[in-house]
Amino acid sequence: DIVVGSEAPHAQIYEHRGFVRVGTEDLVVPVALENTLWADTVLASSAALCCVIATGRETKRGLSAQQPRAKMGRLDRELNALSKLLFCMSIAISVCMVTLRGVPAVN
Helix, strand or coil: EEEEEECCCCCCCCCCCCEEEEECCCHHHEECCCCCCCCCCCCCCCCCCCCCCCHHHCHHHHHCCCCCCCCCCCHHHHHHHHHHHHHHHHHHHHHHHHHHCCCCCCC
């Protein structure tokens, strides 16, 4: 019998603890970060016997991934600033025109 044990997935990608117990003897081999293969790993020169512990969103890679922030270009920021400036100027001009012309009295 071969028993493979691993800690539950968490976001700390540089910490990993696990073990492999071979047979009924007390032969326990620790499995650390140095003994792990990550997703998309290419094994170039030799063979490996592997065991998949976690897949999908529950992997360390999936848990440590963050949502990408929205990117805005320089032109977009400048156009937004100019739009805000023009809006404020049109409000100010409207208030000035109404104030200079006077508010008509209601009879």
